[in-house]
Amino acid sequence: MIVCQCMNIRDTEIRAAMDWMRAADPDTIITPGKIYRALGKRADCGGCLPLFLDTMATTESYEVPANLQNLRDRKTRRPVNEGR
Template sequence: MIVCHCNTITDHEIRAAVEWMRAADQQTVITPGKIYRALGKRADCGGCLQLFLDTMQSSPSLKVPMQLRGLRRRSTQDKSNEGRYQGY
């Protein structure tokens, strides 16, 4: 099935890119932008984004590695100054 008509990207190509990225680096965070780059294409109108994301999420390899889960939450909780510079 064609997911992105502007670039003629299929659901098979998206899943294959996710599998390839996960096999290359177990700890990588896979984003739509990285998939476009892996396929040698660029996002155009954005009309396919929801279907693109749904196709990505249907891939079993997309799951965030266990050691990377919760990093954002943890890093923001450690800051007592809410990320502001010390002078503020």
């Protein structure tokens, strides 16, 4: 199925790009921009973005790596006040 008519991107190409990115770097965060770049294309009108995101969400390799999940919940060090 064609997801992006402007750039002629199919759902199979999106899934293949995601699988390739995950295989190359298991800890990567996959975004639509990274997929466009991996396919050598650019977003044009943005009308496809909802379908593009739905396609990404239904792909197994979309999952956020375990070591990067819940980063907001982890306690972080408070920045040192430098008197500014």
